Amino acid sequence: MTIKLAVPSKGRLMEKTFDWFGERGIVLTRTGSDREYAGAVEGIEGVSLVLLSAGEVPRELAAGRIHFGVTGTDLVQEKLPLWEQQIESMTELGFGQADLVLAVPQAWVDVDTLDDLDAAATAFRAVHNMRLRIATKYHRLVREYLRHGGVADYALVDSQGATEGTVANETAEAIADITSSGETLRANHLKILIEEPILRSQATLWRSRTAEVAEADRGVISEFVERLSG
Amino acid sequence: MITRAETLARAAELRRYFEDAGAQPVETPILQPARTLLDLYGEDIRARAYVTSDALRGEQMLRPDFTVPVVQMHMAHGAEPARYTYAGEVFRRQEHDPDRANEFVQVGYEVFDRADPAAADAEVFALMSDVTAPLNLRAATGDIGVLMAAVQGLRTTEARKAALLRHIWRPRRFRALLDRYAGRVPVSQERQDLLAKADVRIEAPLIGKRSASEILARVERLRSDARAPSLSSGEVDLLDALLNVRETIPFALEHLRDIAVDLASIASAVERISRRADALASRGVDIESLPFEANFGRTSMEYYDGFVFGFFNPARPDQPAIATGGRYDALTRRLGQGTEIPAVGGVLRPGLMLELEARP
Numbered sequence: 001m002t003i004k005l006a007v008p009s010k011g012r013l014m015e016k017t018f019d020w021f022g023e024r025g026i027v028l029t030r031t032g033s034d035r036e037y038a039g040a041v042e043g044i045e046g047v048s049l050v051l052l053s054a055g056e057v058p059r060e061l062a063a064g065r066i067h068f069g070v071t072g073t074d075l076v077q078e079k080l081p082l083w084e085q086q087i088e089s090m091t092e093l094g095f096g097q098a099d100l101v102l103a104v105p106q107a108w109v110d111v112d113t114l115d116d117l118d119a120a121a122t123a124f125r126a127v128h129n130m131r132l133r134i135a136t137k138y139h140r141l142v143r144e145y146l147r148h149g150g151v152a153d154y155a156l157v158d159s160q161g162a163t164e165g166t167v168a169n170e171t172a173e174a175i176a177d178i179t180s181s182g183e184t185l186r187a188n189h190l191k192i193l194i195e196e197p198i199l200r201s202q203a204t205l206w207r208s209r210t211a212e213v214a215e216a217d218r219g220v221i222s223e224f225v226e227r228l229s230g
Numbered sequence: 231m232i233t234r235a236e237t238l239a240r241a242a243e244l245r246r247y248f249e250d251a252g253a254q255p256v257e258t259p260i261l262q263p264a265r266t267l268l269d270l271y272g273e274d275i276r277a278r279a280y281v282t283s284d285a286l287r288g289e290q291m292l293r294p295d296f297t298v299p300v301v302q303m304h305m306a307h308g309a310e311p312a313r314y315t316y317a318g319e320v321f322r323r324q325e326h327d328p329d330r331a332n333e334f335v336q337v338g339y340e341v342f343d344r345a346d347p348a349a350a351d352a353e354v355f356a357l358m359s360d361v362t363a364p365l366n367l368r369a370a371t372g373d374i375g376v377l378m379a380a381v382q383g384l385r386t387t388e389a390r391k392a393a394l395l396r397h398i399w400r401p402r403r404f405r406a407l408l409d410r411y412a413g414r415v416p417v418s419q420e421r422q423d424l425l426a427k428a429d430v431r432i433e434a435p436l437i438g439k440r441s442a443s444e445i446l447a448r449v450e451r452l453r454s455d456a457r458a459p460s461l462s463s464g465e466v467d468l469l470d471a472l473l474n475v476r477e478t479i480p481f482a483l484e485h486l487r488d489i490a491v492d493l494a495s496i497a498s499a500v501e502r503i504s505r506r507a508d509a510l511a512s513r514g515v516d517i518e519s520l521p522f523e524a525n526f527g528r529t530s531m532e533y534y535d536g537f538v539f540g541f542f543n544p545a546r547p548d549q550p551a552i553a554t555g556g557r558y559d560a561l562t563r564r565l566g567q568g569t570e571i572p573a574v575g576g577v578l579r580p581g582l583m584l585e586l587e588a589r590p
């Protein structure tokens with residue numbers, strides 16, 4: 001048995017994660033060809049590396065198939081109900097900061113707040129005989145946020161990518177998506193509502209509460225935890 | 231541990247009891263077209279009901295309750311007056327509390343009768359009260375109609391009343407609207423700037439389906455709302471006094487009649503409560519000790535618009551109600567395509583009843 005650590009398998013998130021561990025003397029590398037998702041760990045014994053899509057890390061942690069994993073708060077809270085019971089946050093990594101926000105066309109000069117959005121949605125339904133559509137991949141988080149805020153008369157439509165373009169394409173009237181600088185939103189003529197974001201997210205190291213640990217691996221876990229929190 | 235067979239046997243017994251009380255037994259499909267439920271409840275229903283789909287029929291939901299299909303059935307080809315009973319599983323998606331069942335058996339009794347609404351309310355309540363009597367449950371009653379009448383009687387614009395009525399079942403937004411209409415919330419700088427402009431132009435590119443005329447129409451509505459006088463603090467206080475009524479029925483009635491002196495619009499709704507109390511008393515319900523809470527029934531995402539009630543296990547405040555029900559005239563209007571009929575009903579959870587009886 002070894003202790004399994006999962007990190008995002010590509011892009012800037014992977015590189016920054018590698019750097020973060022590297023600064024703590026744990027060297028993560030991808031092995032084999034560029035296309036092969038295999039990796040190696042140096043600088044600590046008994047830990048193996050699993051490369052996963054960031055979106056799969058929460059599920060694998062909750063299922064106990066990995067002991068530690070790096071992914072965003074947004075994905076954990078969207079994908080795992082009662083996440084605190086299944087995994088715990090060990091440390092925030094200080095990158096990958098992004099907010100999950102609601103955005104509407106800049107042309108909507110009458111809409112700044114959730115209160116406005118609710119009123120606009122009701123009027124929209126009366127005119128178009130359909131609910132105002134909000135494109136997102138964060139269905140659970142957005143639905144709960146709007147329920148809590150008391151917004152009715154909307155419908156969520158699924159958008160797994162290029163969400164900012166859905167309004168111009170008339171497949172949605174508003175969007176809820178992750179943004180760090182808001183630049184893509186602005187470029188697509190959208191503005192963020194003047195409200196607290198639905199969620200503030202950043203890359204975080206999580207520990208599974210459900211993964212089994214062999215007696216022999218307990219030492220590895222304490223060394224790993226100590227090196228990373230120090 | 232209560233077995234499924236035991237629960238179903240108890241459900242069948244209760245349904246027979248309701249048949250003896252004059253109800254006709256009915257069955258409804260488990261798969262319901264998602265559209266009807268989405269039209270009624272909006273996106274929130276997705277958090278409560280399981281959605282499935284196929285390429286032919288599109289999205290469907292596992293029935294989250296019987297009331298909607300029973301109303302549809304009655305509106306399509308029911309004789310009048312009618313009493314129905316049913317028993318079967320309902321399905322509720324659970325995302326927060328792993329201890330809450332996502333599939334359980336309900337037994338219901340629904341009355342579609344124009345003759346005497348107070349008597350029909352009492353009939354349903356008394357039946358639910360009788361079958362749960364050995365369990366020593368805590369009863370709760372309320373009346374959404376009083377609050378609706380209070381809102382309709384406010385001295386403010388029709389637009390504001392419509393918004394408040396739309397959010398009666400969302401207490402947080404209702405409160406936020408009330409505070410805004412009472413001038414208790416500062417107007418944001420953005421909003422002040424917008425309203426100060428003599429002529430509003432949309433400078434950003436217009437994208438999406440919401441048109442410029444819709445945007446400008448709302449700006450007009452915002453302007454006229456800004457010109458409308460604030461809701462007087464006296465009226466807000468009356469609404470608060472109303473929402474805080476929580477006493478046994480005789481005292482609640484006295485209190486509500488006091489409020490009606492200044493808030494005349496609720497007078498006829500209060501008299502309905504009084505007639506219902508008489509009807510309950512003539513069915514043997516002890517109204518001297520029966521509680522009335524003006525706020526009861528507002529937080530459950532439901533369609534009740536008059537009498538509401540629930541029976542709870544006093545030892546388990548964390549548990550859902552063992553029996554609930556209420557009047558849903560507006561639902562028959564929405565599903566009736568031009569027709570409507572006064573309707574009231576209630577449901578029981580035989581599984582929870584058996585658990586409670588099994589306790590030493």
